[in-house]
Amino acid sequence: MSAPGGGARRTTAARRGLGSGVTWALVVVLAATFIGPLTWMGLTSLKSYGEATSSPPTLWPAEIDLSAYERLLSLDGQYPVLRWFLNSLLASSLHTVLVLAVASTAAFALARMRFRGRGLIFGVIVSTLFLPAFVFLMPNYLTIDALGWIDSVWALVVPGAAGAFGVFFLRQFFVGLPVELEEAAALDGANQWGVFTRVVLPNTRPALATLAVLAFLGNWNDYIWPVYVLFSPERLTLPAGLKLLQGAYVTDFPSIMAGAVVASVPVIVLFVLTQRFIIEGVARSGLKG
Amino acid sequence: MSAATAPVAPAPRPPGAAGPAPGGRRRPLRRGAWWTPYVFLAPFAAIFGTFVAFPAVRGIWMSLHDWDYLMPSKPFVGLGNYADLFDPTSVVFQKFWDGMAATGVFVVASVPVLLTVPLLLAMALNRKFPGRTFLRAVVFLPYVLGVAVVGVLFRFVLDPNLGVLNHLLHVTRLDRLLHALGAGDPVPWLTAQPWAWISLVGVTVWWTLGFNMIIYLAGLQDVPPELYDAAKVDGASARQRFRHVTLPGLRPVLAFVLTMTVLASANMFGQSDLMTNGGPGTSTRTALMVILDTGLGQYKMGAAAAMGYLLSIGLGIVSIVNFVALRERGGTRRPRRARRAS
Numbered sequence: 001m002s003a004p005g006g007g008a009r010r011t012t013a014a015r016r017g018l019g020s021g022v023t024w025a026l027v028v029v030l031a032a033t034f035i036g037p038l039t040w041m042g043l044t045s046l047k048s049y050g051e052a053t054s055s056p057p058t059l060w061p062a063e064i065d066l067s068a069y070e071r072l073l074s075l076d077g078q079y080p081v082l083r084w085f086l087n088s089l090l091a092s093s094l095h096t097v098l099v100l101a102v103a104s105t106a107a108f109a110l111a112r113m114r115f116r117g118r119g120l121i122f123g124v125i126v127s128t129l130f131l132p133a134f135v136f137l138m139p140n141y142l143t144i145d146a147l148g149w150i151d152s153v154w155a156l157v158v159p160g161a162a163g164a165f166g167v168f169f170l171r172q173f174f175v176g177l178p179v180e181l182e183e184a185a186a187l188d189g190a191n192q193w194g195v196f197t198r199v200v201l202p203n204t205r206p207a208l209a210t211l212a213v214l215a216f217l218g219n220w221n222d223y224i225w226p227v228y229v230l231f232s233p234e235r236l237t238l239p240a241g242l243k244l245l246q247g248a249y250v251t252d253f254p255s256i257m258a259g260a261v262v263a264s265v266p267v268i269v270l271f272v273l274t275q276r277f278i279i280e281g282v283a284r285s286g287l288k289g
Numbered sequence: 290m291s292a293a294t295a296p297v298a299p300a301p302r303p304p305g306a307a308g309p310a311p312g313g314r315r316r317p318l319r320r321g322a323w324w325t326p327y328v329f330l331a332p333f334a335a336i337f338g339t340f341v342a343f344p345a346v347r348g349i350w351m352s353l354h355d356w357d358y359l360m361p362s363k364p365f366v367g368l369g370n371y372a373d374l375f376d377p378t379s380v381v382f383q384k385f386w387d388g389m390a391a392t393g394v395f396v397v398a399s400v401p402v403l404l405t406v407p408l409l410l411a412m413a414l415n416r417k418f419p420g421r422t423f424l425r426a427v428v429f430l431p432y433v434l435g436v437a438v439v440g441v442l443f444r445f446v447l448d449p450n451l452g453v454l455n456h457l458l459h460v461t462r463l464d465r466l467l468h469a470l471g472a473g474d475p476v477p478w479l480t481a482q483p484w485a486w487i488s489l490v491g492v493t494v495w496w497t498l499g500f501n502m503i504i505y506l507a508g509l510q511d512v513p514p515e516l517y518d519a520a521k522v523d524g525a526s527a528r529q530r531f532r533h534v535t536l537p538g539l540r541p542v543l544a545f546v547l548t549m550t551v552l553a554s555a556n557m558f559g560q561s562d563l564m565t566n567g568g569p570g571t572s573t574r575t576a577l578m579v580i581l582d583t584g585l586g587q588y589k590m591g592a593a594a595a596m597g598y599l600l601s602i603g604l605g606i607v608s609i610v611n612f613v614a615l616r617e618r619g620g621t622r623r624p625r626r627a628r629r630a631s
Contacts, residue, residue, distance in 0.1 A: 026413075027420045034427045034495070040453055041442050053451050056460075098336075106333035115326040121334075128341050132556060132604060134577055135597050138584045139344030139351065142358075162336035192321045192329070221435025223559045224577075228585050239437035246441050246563065253445045260438045271433045275426055278433065282500060283507035 038264070045069070045258040052254045068258035076234070079248065081259050083234055084241040089266075091156035091237060092219040098157060099215040100208060103166030108196050110167065111174035112182070129164045137224065144229055155229040156237065160219065166211055169284070173207040174200060210281035213274045220267060238263035348594045356591030363591070370595035381583065381592050387571055388579030389600070391561075395575065396554045399490045403550045404543075407498050411505035412535070425506070429499030436496070440563025443492045447478035447564070454478065479565050485573055489560050497553065501546050508542030509535070544615035548608050555604055576600055 044052050048065040051058060072081035109115070110122060140159050149155040177200060185199045201208065226240040236244065238259070245259045271278060352370050356363045373379040374386075414425050431439065446452050455475045458464040467476050478488045516534045525533065536543075558577040561567055567574035576596070584593025 023418050024420075027424055030410075030424060031427050034430055034499075037442055037446055037495075038430075040446065041438075044445070055450070055456075057451075057453055057456055102333040102336060105329045109326040109329035113326040113329070115323070118326075121330065124342065125337070128345060130605060130608075131345055132552065132601050134556065134580060135348050135601055136341065136344045137581065138590050138594060138597070139347040140340055141585060142347075142590075143339065143344065158336060159340040162333055162341055164341075167333065192325050196329075217433055221433075221437070223436050224581070228581070239435050242437040242441050243563065246444065251448075251451065253451065256441050257445065260441050264434050264438045267433045267435075268430070271426075271430060279425070279429060279503055282429075282503045285504070 038268075041257045041260055041264070044253055045261050047254050049252055049254055053251060065254070068252075068254040071255060072258050072262070078233065079241070079245055079259075080234055081238075081241060081245075081262050084236050084238045085262055085266075087153065087235065088220055088237040088239075088263075091153050092216050094153070094157045095161060095219040096212050096216045098161040099163075099166050100212055102161055103170055103211065104201065104208065105196070107167045107170035107174055108200055111171045112200075113192075125164045125167060134224075137228070141228065150229055151231050151235050153235075156219065156222075156226060159225075160222070165285075166215065169211055169281075170204070170207060172284075173204045177203055206277065206280075209274070210277040213270065213277050214281050217267060217270070217278070349598065351591050352594035352598055354591050356589075356594070358588035358590055366591070370592050371599065373592065374595060374599060381596070384571075384574075384579050384583075385576070385596055388574055388576040391572065391574055392555055392557065392576040392600075394486060395489065395557050395573075396551060398486060399493055399554045400547070400550050402490065402494050403498065403501055403554070404547060406494065407501035407546075408505050408539075410498070411502045411509055412531075414502070415506060415509045425503075428502060431496045432499045434496070436559030437563065439492060439496045440559050443488070444479070444564045447488050447492075449475040449477050449480065452478070480569050482569060482572055485565050485569060489557075489564065489573060492564065493554070493557070493560055501550065504542060504546055505539070508539050511542075512538035540615055544612050547611050547615065551607055551611065552604060555600070 043059070043061060045068055046064050046066070047058070047061045048063075048067070051062055051065070071077070072079060074080060075083050110118065136159075144150055144155045144159070147154075149158075181199050181203065182195045185195050190198060220237075221239060222237075223239045223243075226237045227243060230236050230240055233241075233244065242256070242259050242263060245256050249255045353365060353367060354363045355366045355369070373381055376382055410428060414421055414428075446454050449455060455464065455478070458467065458476065464472075464474070464476060468474055472484060473481065476484060478484050512535060516538070517530060520530045520534050556577060557575050558581070561573045561575055561578060565573045567578060580593050580596045580600070583596065584590045
């Protein structure tokens, strides 16, 4: 699946390949299309308000103006972007840990154990895959309200943690593990918990890493739910905060873009570091059938 | 007393005790106590039950009541909430169907682009050339950003007066073409139709195209190369190879991408919320915006739940039609190549 590995084929393919000039032109145009707007976001965040709203616009900031960041990166103040960043980080990290814990144990039981009701449980989990997410929003809002979790981090951490995707995803990998590994461990005296923690989990690390990254990204980027369950400005996550910033700053684009930079740099770094896991995870999600 | 305790025949093993269970060797799939699997399932089941299964049922129940968050009594109204959605004289009728129409426009406009452009890109990137891996990552990159970042960024880029897009169009003189097509000056990307729809579709394509492309790429790599070689030997042109090898080989993947894309487009919310705020007028106010405003803005949760279920029934029907249409014809199963370990 990964690019290297086809050395011999690569040379022949390159020879018959697209004319290299045209190829490079297309590569540059495509890359500019996808990187350009993000670069513009970063450059704008470094401009003064006057420069960002001048016509015609400048490409590079005439002088680097960090006042947008100074305004945003305080822990209090009206729009505490640094606090939103910490809120997002805490919520997404806790959510990721919870997803891994509950999805891996459940997937292990469904992949490796025989028990009464397994088919039924599996059927119920499958059937909820066909319900769109918006169906759950209002009843879950009431449940969160009843639990006293409105405006708290738990509202962000717990409700999405029992998605069917994580269980399906891990189950695929657990089923693929050779049973002999587990039998050997069992003969050595390991009980099911021992088999799970000492055989299954260590042998499926890439799958667990993939699920972790996808869970983190999904939670970090979630928009609708935080907008409705969080109220206090100091409790918001970055996506909900960006909506607030946009409403407050209107045309103060350097400030809004600075907020967007704070929201996107962590996921871009995560993507660069874990690209392989993310792309592999997405590719596999389409290859189930 | 002592007589009673002595012959307590073989003590029953404490269930779940460490060590291989007696039955372990005979049936390796069932070790440990009978309740061990349930213990493993319990944490997932607790959250799943509370936040997936229960709300799915409660939502139906709410939709059958005049459920107003602010009212103490929530009388049963049967299918009344659903009937209201089909009654032109009811309060909710107009805004619900306006929302459905907006969502419909977005689905119809975005899905064809999101099916074809990523396929073309995937086919281009499936060839080997320098920069391929980099390009694949770059095209996918926007997908890891949230809709909030994408929304505020393009609200700025597309701003008629301050946005860089209109400036670039002006510099390259392409704005004359748009003026000839009837666009105002500056081009009102977010404040007049059809430009607002073009913007929302374009931004969504920019944002999510990489996701579909990656799935297509994985599918393309599952089409056996022998088939292409055989087609070439038979003298098939590139167009014929695409038509008779690539497309049939991708059919299951196409069904998946189509279904996922329709669902994602039908769930459109953030782009309109952040870029056009539902405007101009209410033309880009999607069904999801109407549902959430009704339920969590005005607290009329019974009506909103009915809208949500009606929309999901519609989506369910569309998904089934898509799937059957793409799955059944020919009925060729794609041969699975060697299992990819990860």
